[in-house]
Every structure is written in structure tokens, then in C-alpha cells.
Amino acid sequence: MLLLLPLAITWFGAVALAPFDGRRRAVGVVAVGVMVAAFVALVRLGITVWTSGPVEMVAGDWPAGIGIRLRADGLGIAFALISLGVLLAALAYEVLGGVHERSLPSLVLFMSTGLTGVFLTADIFNFYVFFEIAMTASFVLATYGKQVGHLRAALTFMVVNLLGSVVFLAGVASLYHVTGTLDMDGVAERVNGAPTASVLLIAVLIFVAFGLKLGLFPFHSWVPLVYRDTWPAVAAMLSAALANIGSYGLLRFGAGLMPRELSLTASGLIVIGSLGILYGAIQAVSPRTAGEVIAWSSIGQVGYILVALGIGGPVGLTAAVLYSIINSLNKLVLFLAVGLRGWLVGTAFALAAFSVAGVPPSAGFFGKVAIFRAGADADRVPLLVLVVVGGALSLIYLFRIYQRDYWARNHAAPPSPLGARVLVLVLACGIVFIGLWPEPLLALSANAAAALTGGGS
């Protein structure tokens, strides 16, 4: 019951709010309230998971092995919390700034249902279904604004991601063919009995699908196009919440279901990730609009996650989880700040920029340290150099935006709503706060990584 609560709250909230005009402030406030309730329910579930191990239920009281399982463990809870938190912040930001379209609040709630479901399911086909719920909501959200530019971005986003979904569906069907089950534990158990060559092919299919979602280096071409033209709050939702499906999927399917194939391809993943870090950072120095710079930056940032996944082991997986969470927070603040003007927002942007670069009093520092430590443990010296160079480059490109957008201030632009500006500043201070007191987040990531390798909860 505890497990269904966060899903049910957002889903019923979304259905109930769908007929109402989201542009009315009251509807927006109710939607934020529903999100807060779902977040509290998720935290409650999280406390149970952290203290007494994974929570599990089989839908419809079927015997285990036949019914579809829902399961909350450390990894799922960590990703669900960060994604729901990001959506909550972005929705509150949009409500404070004034919603432009009637469907926005209920779409955000639908997306939260899909995302929470993805992170809490233990069935690979159910994973696909929740994933499509989140994706369909995001396709419509991407058109938010309804200008030609927004629509073009939404179309590109939709076509690329539909292709990714088809590839993932093919991967799921092949996994079923090879193992004869859709249950994650069953797949993990039986996949080792299957021939390596065919499982490797499936692993590549699934890697391509999640790489597309996440905007990893060779599959990144849609990212700058889409994030340049979508509305800032929507770009924050897509890149900081929806893209988590990609990193979670890589961790769950790679390290959780197919660890043998992951270790076979580890060096390849590290090379792809490193190329992504360099390519993203170098490309981010040249473009002119802030959205594009952050998009290229995010291509570089997800490279770190892939590198950490490639290094593997408890240290590497902890680093991957930690980096995904911190990366989500950074992108949330950066994208929200881009949509506003004023010195409050400038400060928030600068704080998030320092966090991306990994300057000490911010959360990003601990993300970089975790990657650094994983690299040092694995004796990969070039990787250590890469972390430092990537950080330095990110300072350069982000402060170029800062210089252009916040120093050369355009006084003709109308001032942004105070509430939204304060919210962004509070979020940015949250990043610094996590940097000052990182222990809870570090423990949460270690717990999540332990859930993958079988130890802990």
C-alpha cells in the first residue's frame, strides 16, 4: 500500500486536474500541493526502505513469479526522490511565474506518475509502460509555448525518442525471448545461462535506447536542438527529471541485470564517456544561446556518469548515482535561471555554475571527488586529468553565459516575477547546503549502489 501511494496520488491528481484550466492560479497551486503530498509519501516509503530493506508487492495478489511486481529499493527511491523533487520545483517555478497553457499542471503530474512508476517497478515490460507514460506527457509538454520554435523542438524530441522507445521495446522482447521471464530478478538470474553473444547484442540495444534518452555522446545530436528551443522550465523537466530514466536504466539494466556484459564492455564505455566529456565541453564553448551551451554541457556531464558506470564496483556505482543526482540539481537551477533576469538569478546561476565545475563549497565538488576516487582506485591516470580539464572547461563556458546575460544587462527586458527568482535562489543555496553537509547524500548513493550489487538494502 505504501508503495502504491506516491503513484496513486499523482495519477488521481492528474486525472482530477485534467478538465480544469491550468492557467488559473488555484489549479496550479492544487497541482503543487498534490506533488508535495506525493513527495512526502515517497519520503515515507524511503524511510521504510532505508531502515528495513526493500518494500515489495505483487499486483492483484497473484502468486510471486506470475503477477507483476512493484519493488522499492535504495536505487529506485534515490532516483524517484530526485526526479519528483525536480518536477515539483519546476512546476512551482512555472506557477509562480504564471502558467501559459491549460494542460501544464496535469501533464506534469502524469509525468511524475510515469517517472515514479519507472523507478519503482520490478518488471521490464512494466518499466516500458511507465516509461511511455512519462514520455507521452513529455512530448506534449515540449510543445509548451506553441511557437513554431517550440513545436519544431517538440517534433524533433518526439521522433528521436519514439525511435529510442522502439529500440528499447525490441531489447525487452529479446530479453523475454532469451530468459522466458519479464521479472527483473528472474532475468538477472537466467540471463547468465544464455549465450554471451546474444545477450551482448541485447545489451547494446538497451544501451543505445538509454543513451538516446540521456543524450550520451554518439546519440546526442537532438539535445542542443531541443534544449535551445523549449521553454526553460520544460527544458529543466526534460533534462533534469526525464533524462534520469536514461541513467537509472543504464544502472539497473547494466549493473543490475547484465553485470557480465557490463564488465565485458567496461573499457568501451569508459572510452565513449571520456570522448563525450571532452566533446561536450569543447562544443559548449562556442554557441551563443544559453540553452545551447547548457545542452552541450549536459552531454559532457552525462559522460562522467558513463565513465563511473564503466569503472563499476561499489565505488564506481556510488559515484554514478551521486553524479546523476547532483547533475540533475545543477541542470535544474541552470535552466530555470536562464529563463529569468536580475541579480538574484545571476547569483543562483553562478552558484550552479561553480557546482558544475566542481568548486569546493558546492555539491558538484563531491560528485567530482567521487569520480576522481573511482578513477584513482582503478588506476586510470588519464581519467583524473580528464576530470580536471572537464571542470576547467565548464567554468569557461558557463561564465561566458554569465558575462553575456547577467553583466551586459538588458534593461529593456521586463523584470521577472519575484517569487520565481527567489525560488531559483533557494534551490541554488540548496546545492551549496548539500556541499556543506554532504553526508546524507553520500549515504543515500552508497545505499543505492549497494542495492545493485546485492548487499545492503
Added chain:
Amino acid sequence: MILALALVISVLFGCGAFLLLKRDLIRMAGGIILISNAANLFIVSAGLSRGREPIYPLPAGERISDPVVQALVLTAIVIGFGTVAVLLGMIYRTYTARLAKAVDEGDETGRTPMSMPPEDRVAD
């Protein structure tokens, strides 16, 4: 049977990918439809086995065909149908938005309003 299905899937996917690369939005939607149907066929072929219908009471000693893939493909078809509906809605929206923009600005790009909107850089 497997060979025939594999051929059909590859032809469907190939045609879909070809259409997807067109500028024309309706052809693009057609490509998506073909590709998602190729995926549906792929699911069916993943659990292809000859046997009796899986309905209780099961006949003893006979092979039973796998009912799970049927359920999976049914779900996938429904989801695919929904996404294609959203895609067509979005294409229509793009069409009207571009038409409105063309009327407003006297847009003379020489493209039909049904093609992918041109790249106009966001001014900074």
C-alpha cells in the same frame, strides 16, 4: 515462419526508416507508424511457438502457445496508437502555427507548411 517474419520486420523497419528521414511531416509520421509496427511484429516473433490456445482447461500432453507475448503486443499496439495520435496532433499544430506565421510575416521560404519548420536562430 521465423524467416518470413524476419523478412517482413526488416522490410517494414527499412521503409519506416526511409520515410522518417524525409522533411515532409506526414511521411515522417508514416515512418514512425511502420517502425512501431515492425517492433510489434518483433515482439510476436520473440515468443513464437506452435501450440493450442492457452485457455483453461488445458489439454494434457499438448504444446501450449505462449500467451504472454500476445498480452505484451496488445499493450504495445495500444501505446503505439496513442503516441501516433499525439504525433498527428502535433503535426497539425505545427501546420497551423506555420500557416499563421507565414500569413503574418509573408514567409516566402518556398516550402510547404507541412515540412519541418526551418531553422531560425533564437535572437539573443
